[in-house]
Amino acid sequence: MISVRRFAEFAIALSIVALAYNTSAQESKKPFEPVPGMPGKDSVWVPTPFATLEKMYDMAKLTPKDFVMDLGSGDGRAIIVAAKRGAPGLGVEWNQDLVDLSNKLAAEAGVSHLAKFVRGDMFAADISKASVLGLFMLPDQLAKLTPKFLAMQPGSRITVNGFGIPGWTTDSTERATGECGTWCTAHLYIVPAPVEGTWRLGDGNLTLKQSFxxxxxTLTIGGKATPIANGRLNGAEIAFTAGETQYTGRVDGNSMTGAMKGQASGSWSASRK
Ligand SMILES: C[S@@+](CC[C@H](N)C(=O)[O-])C[C@H]1O[C@@H](n2cnc3c(N)ncnc32)[C@H](O)[C@@H]1O
Structure with missing residues (x-):
């Protein structure tokens, strides 16, 4: 016969096992909460402060006509903040828990119709449809992605938190105002049209070397080569000086058109040779 005491001990042991089981079951159902510094595929998760995101999108002059992407989108905040401004977007994130959390936060913010998220590798993502990127990643990752950045439509805006794109001079850099502790510096890069090469400009040859x-x-007319000064692109807009003449214009694939002022004036056009 099992004594009353042994039975009571057995029952207590059973309840301890049940309690442990329930506690671990409840723990496994606990909602996922990301912790800053949490490891990711190629970098840890550190969120961009909301004040920095607002600054990034102010600098990019984000409108609802844009399509925004974030590569390594964490908890989805860059895409959700853009969606709250009316812009559709896509976040690409390797960690499925973060993708699920992003979808939940987008639903809570009422922007699920604009803010989409997929699990994927940031280096394999197709960014050709994006007109704005809102990024926070390490310099070597930005460097690795630079060829893809330069293949975006001219005039696309790349906004970056903290680290700049190696070798590429920013079009502007600003600090977030208001509530922002760390990671408050935002950089803007405007994707330039690709113009490197030789162009036929009037009776002359315009040879351009491009670094971002x-x-x-040089502009060579009648055998006389004049160096180009102050040459710069702002998306598809081009400006340079040759001698005493200032050229401004617009690049459209293999042709450029614009206006001259200074020693020569009027309109100019060029086509790629
Ligand atoms: C510094 S956090 C930035 C998060 C978010 N963009 C933001 O600004 O708040 C980097 C994110 O990239 C993710 N990540 C790391 N390597 C990745 C990869 N190869 N592909 C996709 N996501 C990646 C991490 O899981 C993490 O969420």
Whole structure:
């Protein structure tokens, strides 16, 4: 016969096992809460402060006509903040828990119709449809993605929290105002049209060398080569000086058109040779 005491001990042991089981079951159902510094595929998760995101989108002059992407989108905040401004967007994130959390936060913010998230590798993502990028990643990751950035439509805006894109001079850098502790510096890069090469400009040859949005080169007319000064692109808009003449214009694929002022004036056009 089992004594009353042994039975009571057995029952207590059973309840301890049940309690442990329930506690661990409840724990496994606990909502996922990301912790800053949490490891990710190629970098840890550190969120961009909301004040910095607002500054990034102010600098990018974000409108509802844009399509925003974030690569390594964490808890989805860059895409959700853009969606709250009316802009559709897509976040690409490797960690499925963060993707699920992003979808939940987008639903809570009432922007699920604009803010979408997929699990994927930031380096494999197709960014060709994006007109604005809102990024926070390490310099070597930005460097690795630079060829993809330069293949975006001219005039696309890349906004970056903290780290700049190696080798690419920013079009502007500003600090977030208001509530922002760390990671409050925002950089803007405007994707330049690709113009490197030789162009036929009137009776002359315009040879351009391009480093991101900066241009050097020569304008050769009648055998006389004049160096290009102050050469710069702002998306598809081009400006340079040759001698005493200032050229401004617009690049459209393999042709450029614009106006001259200074020693020569009027309109100019060029086509790629
Ligand atoms: C510094 S956090 C930035 C989060 C978010 N963009 C923001 O600004 O708040 C970097 C994020 O990239 C994710 N990540 C790391 N390597 C990745 C990869 N190869 N592909 C996609 N996501 C990645 C991490 O899980 C983390 O969420």
């Amino acid at each position: 949005q900066m241009l050097t080169g």
